[in-house]
Amino acid sequence: xxxxxxxxxxxxxxxxxxxxKKNRQAVxxxxxxxxxxxxxxxAPVVAPYGYDDQDASRAMMRPCTDYPFGTxxxxxxxxxxxxxGSRYSLSIGFLAVGISVITGGFLGIIAAYYPKLDNIIxxxxxxxxxxxxxxxxxxxxxxxxxxxxNLMLAVGLSSTPKFARVVRASVLSTREQEFVEAARAIGxxxxxxxxxxxxxxxxxxxxxxxxxxxxxxxxxxxxxxFLGFGVAPPMPEWGAxxxxxxxxxxxxxxxxxxxxxxxxxxxYALNVVGDxxxxxxxxxxxx
Amino acid sequence: MLKFIIKRLLWxxxxxxxxxxxxxxxxxxxxxxxxxxxxxxxxTPEAVEAYHIEMGIxxxxxxxxxxxxTGLLTGDLGLSYRSRTPVMDELLVxxxxxxxxxxxxxxxxxxxxxxxxxxxxxxxxxxxxxxATGCALFGISMPMFWQGLMLILLCSVYLNILPASGxxxxxxxxxxxxxxxxxxxxxxxxxxxxSSMLEVLRQDYIRTAKAKGQSYYLVIMRHALxxxxxPIVTVxxxxxxxxxxxxxxxxxxxxxxxxxxxxxxxMNSRDYAAVQGCVLMIAFVSAVLNLIVDIIYTYIDPxxxxxxxxxxSKKPKKGGAAA
Amino acid sequence: xxxxxxxxxxxxxxxxxxxxxxxxxxxxxxxxxKGESIGLVGETGAGKTTTALGILRLVPDPPGxxxxxxxxxxxxxxxxxxxxxxxxxxxxxISMIFQDPxxxxxxxxxxxxxxxxxxxxxxxxxxxxxxxxxxxxxxxVGIPGxxxxxxxxxxxxxxxxxxxIAIALACSPELLIADEPTxxxxxxxxxxxxxxxxxxxQEYNTSLILITHDLGVVAKICDKVAVVYAGEVIESGTxxxxxxxxxxxxxxxxxxSLPDIENDSESLKVIQGMVPDPSNLPDxxxxxxxxxxxxxxxxxxxxxxxxxxxxxxxxxxxxxxxV
Numbered sequence: 001x002x003x004x005x006x007x008x009x010x011x012x013x014x015x016x017x018x019x020x021k022k023n024r025q026a027v028x029x030x031x032x033x034x035x036x037x038x039x040x041x042x043a044p045v046v047a048p049y050g051y052d053d054q055d056a057s058r059a060m061m062r063p064c065t066d067y068p069f070g071t072x073x074x075x076x077x078x079x080x081x082x083x084x085g086s087r088y089s090l091s092i093g094f095l096a097v098g099i100s101v102i103t104g105g106f107l108g109i110i111a112a113y114y115p116k117l118d119n120i121i122x123x124x125x126x127x128x129x130x131x132x133x134x135x136x137x138x139x140x141x142x143x144x145x146x147x148x149x150n151l152m153l154a155v156g157l158s159s160t161p162k163f164a165r166v167v168r169a170s171v172l173s174t175r176e177q178e179f180v181e182a183a184r185a186i187g188x189x190x191x192x193x194x195x196x197x198x199x200x201x202x203x204x205x206x207x208x209x210x211x212x213x214x215x216x217x218x219x220x221x222x223x224x225x226f227l228g229f230g231v232a233p234p235m236p237e238w239g240a241x242x243x244x245x246x247x248x249x250x251x252x253x254x255x256x257x258x259x260x261x262x263x264x265x266x267x268y269a270l271n272v273v274g275d276x277x278x279x280x281x282x283x284x285x286x287x
Numbered sequence: 288m289l290k291f292i293i294k295r296l297l298w299x300x301x302x303x304x305x306x307x308x309x310x311x312x313x314x315x316x317x318x319x320x321x322x323x324x325x326x327x328x329x330x331t332p333e334a335v336e337a338y339h340i341e342m343g344i345x346x347x348x349x350x351x352x353x354x355x356x357t358g359l360l361t362g363d364l365g366l367s368y369r370s371r372t373p374v375m376d377e378l379l380v381x382x383x384x385x386x387x388x389x390x391x392x393x394x395x396x397x398x399x400x401x402x403x404x405x406x407x408x409x410x411x412x413x414x415x416x417x418x419a420t421g422c423a424l425f426g427i428s429m430p431m432f433w434q435g436l437m438l439i440l441l442c443s444v445y446l447n448i449l450p451a452s453g454x455x456x457x458x459x460x461x462x463x464x465x466x467x468x469x470x471x472x473x474x475x476x477x478x479x480x481x482s483s484m485l486e487v488l489r490q491d492y493i494r495t496a497k498a499k500g501q502s503y504y505l506v507i508m509r510h511a512l513x514x515x516x517x518p519i520v521t522v523x524x525x526x527x528x529x530x531x532x533x534x535x536x537x538x539x540x541x542x543x544x545x546x547x548x549x550x551x552x553x554m555n556s557r558d559y560a561a562v563q564g565c566v567l568m569i570a571f572v573s574a575v576l577n578l579i580v581d582i583i584y585t586y587i588d589p590x591x592x593x594x595x596x597x598x599x600s601k602k603p604k605k606g607g608a609a610a
Numbered sequence: 611x612x613x614x615x616x617x618x619x620x621x622x623x624x625x626x627x628x629x630x631x632x633x634x635x636x637x638x639x640x641x642x643x644k645g646e647s648i649g650l651v652g653e654t655g656a657g658k659t660t661t662a663l664g665i666l667r668l669v670p671d672p673p674g675x676x677x678x679x680x681x682x683x684x685x686x687x688x689x690x691x692x693x694x695x696x697x698x699x700x701x702x703x704i705s706m707i708f709q710d711p712x713x714x715x716x717x718x719x720x721x722x723x724x725x726x727x728x729x730x731x732x733x734x735x736x737x738x739x740x741x742x743x744x745x746x747x748x749x750x751v752g753i754p755g756x757x758x759x760x761x762x763x764x765x766x767x768x769x770x771x772x773x774x775i776a777i778a779l780a781c782s783p784e785l786l787i788a789d790e791p792t793x794x795x796x797x798x799x800x801x802x803x804x805x806x807x808x809x810x811x812q813e814y815n816t817s818l819i820l821i822t823h824d825l826g827v828v829a830k831i832c833d834k835v836a837v838v839y840a841g842e843v844i845e846s847g848t849x850x851x852x853x854x855x856x857x858x859x860x861x862x863x864x865x866x867s868l869p870d871i872e873n874d875s876e877s878l879k880v881i882q883g884m885v886p887d888p889s890n891l892p893d894x895x896x897x898x899x900x901x902x903x904x905x906x907x908x909x910x911x912x913x914x915x916x917x918x919x920x921x922x923x924x925x926x927x928x929x930x931x932x933v
Binding site: 124126127128130131132133134135138139140142143145215219222223226227228229239242246249250253256257259260263264267268271272275 | 302305306309310313314316317318424425427428429430431432433436437439440444528529531532533535536539550551554555557562566569570573574
């Protein structure tokens with residue numbers, strides 16, 4: 001019994017992968033993403049210099065063979081800083097979305113499953129959604145104090161309401177399906193139904209939403225850092241690098257161009273992977 | 288219909304109260320006493336006390352929240368910690384600027400987004416479609432602040448055709464902020480338009496319209512577009528909020544003295560009264576804009592109208608069979 | 611001899627995608643005279659709807675394309691007409707009733723507008739006159755004329771199908787194609803709608819192609835029957851030919867699968883096997899894998915079409931010896 005279930009899952013994953021890899025753009029996005037993850041993990045190995053190796057003698061050098069992306073005003077190698085910076089962007093992307101998936105998912109499931117709480121939870125979420133997400137994140141960061149963890153928390157919490165909505169809608173539609181009725185008919189407990197039946201079957205829209213939200217989280221986090229509400233210097237967060245480089249936009253435009261390109265590459269990759277996943281997970285949208 | 292509008296307008300009040308409670312609570316826990324920021328670290332306890340009373344920030348959480356809420360009802364957003372002037376006055380001066388830029392941006396976003404979305408859907412799987420969807424994907428992947436900086440680099444630093452900052456002295460100052468904000472929205476609107484249009488074009492009633500002998504162009508304009516508008520309007524509504532938040536970044540980049548820049552400056556100087564005022568203002572504006580979107584809905588989708596009017600409307604009556 | 615209105619010969623329609631080629635229609639031929647009605651009978655996926663769309667040249671392209679054959683309507687070759695000429699025929703001279711009334715009407719237009727649209731397209735009259743005509747048409751199909759300003763969602767399923775019929779008949783077409791007009795409706799409503807169609811058909815002297823899998827419906831309305839299997843007509847004839855002298859094993863199977871209240875047998879008879887996959891049709895007779903009488907000869911070549919009588923044709927090896 002157990003075996004046949006895993007086997008079925010296997011072929012389902014295989015089917016998803018088969019559809020996914022037909023989307024060339026999405027595959028490229030996935031490769032870029034994996035590349036970024038590898039770079040982030042092996043940053044000390046890949047980076048030619050440390051992220052805070054200052055050397056006034058080589059300040060503001062234009063991109064050349066020694067420093068492919070040039071150096072900044074303190075003589076730090078931009079490429080090395082970018083490489084280390086990928087750790088921030090990726091971890092913010094993943095963890096912030098992790099936070100919103102868990103909190104939003106929890107609230108969404110509760111709301112969908114306990115009609116008494118539904119109204120309270122969802123109206124509260126509506127209130128939070130009345131505040132633009134960036135603004136909410138700014139307030140949270142300023143209340144908690146700007147640092148990496150708080151930045152993640154703020155970005156994550158600010159998109160909790162969105163996830164609560166997605167999960168609630170998805171659970172509500174799953175709940176109506178016959179296999180859930182069947183599980184209830186054989187006397188399964190609410191918790192068991194939620195864990196074994198509802199969650200696995202409501203995953204598809206959540207995964208898609210999560211991937212796309214990661215893209216949003218990377219942008220929000222870098223925007224907050226850019227405004228000075230995120231990671232503080234000398235940490236090589238891309239948004240903060242952009243903000244620092246902005247002062248030298250006339251003399252050293254590469255200091256603003258390159259970190260932006262890095263943000264864009266990662267966000268682009270997340271977006272195309274998210275689109276690809278949506279196309280292959282959502283049978284409604286199939287051509 | 289009027290009843291619906293009034294009901295929705297009244298609904299804004301609890302939303303604003305809720306938002307106030309949320310923002311107030313978050314900011315209440317922010318570190319730092321504004322008195323020391325205003326008076327210096329060596330301020331005497333008496334001076335601090337006096338400052339608290341002057342600013343209306345003495346007392347417990349509950350009294351302060353109560354004071355904030357009653358103030359809100361009379362349109363009083365409290366005093367700015369920095370300038371000791373009413374936040375409302377500061378906001379009203381700056382609000383016009385933000386609204387000006389946001390309005391032009393959303394107009395640009397809607398025009399570009401819908402236009403390219405339709406073209407892309409109609410020419411599905413051609414080079415135009417690939418190009419348009421590719422651009423839109425870049426559009427949503429580009430951080431708005433970077434896009435703004437790149438515009439400055441191109442138009443001000445290299446080409447020297449547009450001023451890099453400021454507002455109000457010439458229309459040229461508007462160009463880059465509006466493009467930076469508008470292009471971002473247009474990318475989202477374009478993607479929605481395309482998928483909504485493709486969805487609608489698959490529908491049976493499009494085939495019915497073609498079977499009537501209607502021309503391709505009119506099938507698109509009369510039948511497809513109006514149906515496709517329903518999700519597009521939703522997204523445009525959501526874009527208002529994003530756009531207002533985006534103006535925070537945009538105004539900082541282009542040094543425009545709007546609500547967004549005021550917010551960032553207030554936050555940096557821990558002027559939480561002003562921060563709270565800004566957030567409320569923005570939440571209020573997006574609530575009103577969303578109300579407008581909801582009203583537009585009823586004009587596009589008759590099903591909505593029936594829903595809202597259902598109380599007084601007569602139940603669909605059954606026509607006599609083969610009269 | 612009545613005037614021949616429609617002559618479909620060897621019509622071939624395919625859906626070509628990257629993955630596969632679906633041969634939906636493989637040489638269907640039939641003719642229809644003025645005022646006559648023919649039933650196209652067959653299982654789901656046999657190519658009936660595609661044939662109908664082919665006649666109106668509304669096969670979605672891509673992926674569909676008409677690859678061969680001819681469709682002559684009143685002596686004009688429809689496949690050679692320009693799109694503009696074709697538009698004059700659609701809705702004016704040939705119109706179609708679609709399967710699902712729930713989705714065939716545009717949800718954001720009033721039913722009156724939708725009927726008036728087709729009237730305006732094919733007649734040189736004013737908008738007010740078109741509206742009057744729309745109300746007349748509604749009355750004709752048994753809906754009070756004043757309901758013409760209501761939207762489709764305010765009508766029940768049976769009512770919507772009446773509106774669809776009103777649209778189809780608004781320009782008094784010479785040929786009406788009804789694609790499973792009653793499948794989506796409740797049984798009681800089905801009878802009403804069929805009765806209405808029969809009445810209107812007589813009134814307007816319209817020729818009718820009725821697509822259905824319901825042999826009972828065919829018996830009620832049609833003069834002729836063509837049994838379609840895997841995109842081919844495998845047997846055709848007058849109502850009497852088919853109902854009393856059916857020859858093809860598939861036709862026999864089709865009739866046997868009807869529940870018979872008089873012969874109270876234990877279980878319903880079913881045709882063994884599955885409808886063939888139209889992207890991978892068997893060689894020879896397309897029915898041979900399911901046929902109880904299949905021989906080696908059935909597995910290759912083209913099945914001969916045998917005239918059993920002047921009106922009765924069957925496409926099967928079993929009868930080649932008899933002629």
